Amino acid sequence: MTKKAVPALALLLLSACSVGDPYVRPETPPPARWTNAAGGNVWPGTDWWRQFGSTRLDELMAGARTANFDLAAATARVRQADAQLGIAGASLLPSLSAEAGATRARASRAASTTTTTKARHTTTTSATLTASYEIDFWGKNAAAVDSAQAAAQASRFDLQTAVLTAQSGVATTYFEILGLQERIRLVKDSIHNSEGILAVFRDRQLAGTATSLDVAQQESVLATQKATLAPLERQMRQDYNALAILTGRLPEEFGLVPESLGVLAVPAVGAGLPSGLLARRPDVQSAEASLRAANADIAAARAAWFPSISLTGEGGFQSLDLMKMMTAQSLLWSVASSATQAIFDGGKIAGTVEQKRARFEELSQTYRKAVASAFSDVENALIAVEKSAEEVAAQRLAEATARRAFEIAQAQLAGGIVDVTTVLNTQKTLFSAQDSLAQARLTQLQAAVGLYKALGGGWQAGG
Incomplete structure (x- = not known):
């Protein structure tokens, strides 16, 4: 062999070292635009919750970031993945x-052929x-390192997903507490008014101007209103417990003085451009990192065919x-x-390669679904923001109309034009409108949280 042939042979051998296929991202073209665009093309910031103008929410978010159990577990999984990467790298x-x-x-001495006695x-x-x-001639160990590195990246994306989930959970639960607090206040006010009307009926019954049926009907109304109070209070106490867990505390240790629902601002959330969404969704990035790891696993499995x-x-x-x-x-x-060199292994290597290929195909579909779900989440959240704003506007008008009717009925009752039954009916209508408005405002706030979450909460890959 000539001296010139030696480098050529070495180059030929090195070119044969890679037995895996390069990773190619599955085709997932983004939509040209959002169907229900709102708020402009500005992406939210990583402190998106501050747009609601709640200092109490700021405190809760800080507590969740440092003490949430799911975040602590996700952080530990990152450390595990980093350690596994170090283990895989040792093979190189x-x-x-x-x-x-x-x-x-x-x-x-008995086993000796010599005559010595010592x-x-x-x-x-x-x-x-x-x-x-x-x-690592065939790249088996290098592929294992690539797989471990991609898994470590996926664990970091999973941590960011856990952060976003915890943040949106804190905001949604806190807003629900405020909504329930408002509804409970309305029920108590309505109960107080109903008790006053019942007292009037009872006085009129004694005076002979009202019947026992009038009294019984008002007692039924009052009992129905009181019955609606317990479920609301139960749900609010359960939300307090859920919020305690989200912030890493036991319910017995959790103290919260909530604000009023009316002090919160409803931010105009920008949706950004669809082409930038995938880089802002940590769950999508995690799905792709897992796909890259699976592709490297195929290369490692193929290398087992070679010496x-x-x-x-x-x-x-x-x-x-x-x-x-x-x-x-x-x-x-x-x-x-x-x-x-394996000569016969009963199909073990071939089965392993096929298993890794099938795993790659599975994760390819998982990635495509994650992408499709990301775009769908944003579209659904945009619809929710738009329609919840329309609902609040309609409920405000209904509440204003019901309030005006109630005030007119009260004035006419004082002038002797209508009886107390008319006032009672308008009061029931007003309470229903106020309760519906409180629920609509809560839905609008939670829709904004949902849109922030769908957009990745301001997070960006590589940021």
């Missing part, structure tokens, strides 16, 4: 071990270093005389190489 480096020992032995004792001391290295080449070297000293231990006479060394 040689291993080195040291061994030192001393052996004291007595030879058997037992022979020997002491052997040794100190050696052993180095071994597997040549495994290892180098081993050992050097040290061994002597029967401790004083001569570190001399040239006691020096020992060895160098060895080996190649191992």
Whole structure:
């Protein structure tokens, strides 16, 4: 073989080292625009919750960021993935071990062919270093490192997803508490008014101007209103407990003085451009990272078809005389190489490769679904923001109309034009309108939270 042929052969061998296919992202073209665009093309910031103007919400978010149980668990999973990456990376480096020992032995006289009657004792001391290295000729170990690295990236994206989930959970639960607080206040006000009207009916019954049926009807109305109070109070106490867990505290340790629903601002959330959404959704980035890991796993599985080449070297000293231990006479060394090739494995390697390919196909579909779901989430959230705003506007008009009718009925009652039954009916209508308005305002706030979450909460890959 000529000297020029040696580099050419080396280049040929190196070109054959890669047995895996390069990763190609599945085709997932974004829509040209949002069907229900709102708020302009400005993406939200990472502190998106501050747009609601709630200092109490700021405090809750800070507590969740430092003490939420799911975030702590996700952080621990990141550490596990980083450690696994270090383990996988060790396969690319040689291993080195040291061994030192001393052996004291007595030879058997019965097994000896000599005529000596004295037992022979020997002491052997040794100190050696052993180095071994597997040549990653086919890229098996490098592919395992690539897979572990992608898994580590996926764990970080999962952490960001957990952060966004915890933040949206805190905001949604806190807003629900405020909504329930408002509804409970309305029920209590309505109960107070109904009790006053019942007292009027009872006085009129004693005076003979009202019947027992009038009293019974008002008692039924009052009982119905009181019955609606308990479920609302139960739900609010359960939301308090849920908020305590979200902020990493026991319900018994959690204290909260909520604000009023009316002090919160409803932000105009910008949706950005569809082409930038995928880089702002950590769940989509996690799905792609898992797909990259699966692609690397295929390469590692394919490499098992080819020979495994290892180098081993050992050097040290061994002597029967401790004083001569570190001399040239006691020096020992060895160098060895080996190649191992599977001849027949009953289809194990082929099955492993096929399993990795099928896993890649599964994760490809998972990624495509994550992408489609991301665009769908934003569209649904935009619809919710738009329609909840329309609902609030309609409910405000209904509440204003009902309030005006109630005030007119009260004035006419004072003038003797209508009876108390008319006032009662208008009061019931007003209460219903006020309760519907409180629920609509809560829905509008939660729709804004949903849109922030659908947009990735201001997070950006590589940011």
